[in-house]
Amino acid sequence: MRSRKSSKPDGYTLGWAPPGLVAGVDETGRGPLAGPVLAAAVMLDPRKPIAGLRDSKKLTPKRRAQLCELIHDRALCCSVAQASVEEIECLNILQATLLAMQRAVAGLRLRPTQVLVDGNRLPALQLPAQAVVRGDDRVAAIAAASIVAKVQRDRLCLDWHAQYPDYGFDRHKGYGTALHLEALQRLGPTPWHRRGFAPVAALLATACPP
Template sequence: MADLVCGVDEVGRGPLAGPVVAAAVILDPRYPIDGLNDSKKLTEKRRETLFTEIHEKALALSTGRAEVEEIDTINILQASLLAMQRAVAGLSVRPDHALVDGNKLPRLPCTAEAIIGGDATVACISAASIIAKVTRDREMVVLDGKFPGYGFARHKGYPTKIHLQALQELGVTTIHRCSFGPVKRLLQTAGGTMLGNDEAARNKS
């Protein structure tokens, strides 16, 4: 039997809020998937379609995450590597080798190779990119309902003008990354005040 290779990628390093999510995918060569690419280069509709197809055809897949508290404690790079490590650990089939997007490698129970731009050039990494992004995007839509007014369903936590303005007007929530510059500066200005989702909802209303 050929060596089992998993692709690994993460999404959510840049946002000011929410977790970083990683995915690991082992594709099945018997069931090829057309149109795999870097998730950022695909439309939302296409990502959703491929997300379903990957779940149906992949030999194994898993997601891993690092929460906001972990990001603030160990920094976003280490949290991203931790999420990748958790994704690989969650696979129902143990891979022989991992292909990881980027230039850093997490500690894994198999050999691994870092590939810069791999999410656009290596099918299994592209699949992992899609699984991770759709998973995280869906979660941010849910969080938009819990923290109304910030626009999480639209910008997914990234530092857009709308998000930064909402931070100024509504304050920092418990899903914001306190170690990230704009949030950290706002907390220092506000004397460290942080809102829970109930208070954020009251402010919006």
């Protein structure tokens, strides 16, 4: 049966499956040069709506933190999982992202009737699932997942900053900014850096010529 598009930009289903418990899934951390990729799965409680859910990238850090607290307080359940730097190197970033999503869904204490995943690719799931392009702006549960994942990864970045204060993880969050690239050039990679990503790999190749 073919899927039908929803006319509800913030609905809990897309009109393609029976009613029931819906899990929204989103990831964060595909683009950075360091750290794991994280995914969150969130099952919202329609009896406890949360106003203001949207793509986490369109929210200020303060507002994300406020909404994250509300999500943990009001959602039926939440789960956050990750794929490590080592898994990213072994699998590639896409497959590691899908693995993190799969783990996040598996970590839910309730079994969803359907899973809605942001983007155009689905992890391997033994559940009815649909990929939703721009889902973090169209589906409330996916928006909630994007917020939870982003807040959790930003907290990890603060931990890395405490370990390696000269790299600026508290500011660039692992992305390849000029500040980050300058620190990499000056100090070399930390154990958190993804050695297979081009800027890090190029630096290592320069430092250790064959």
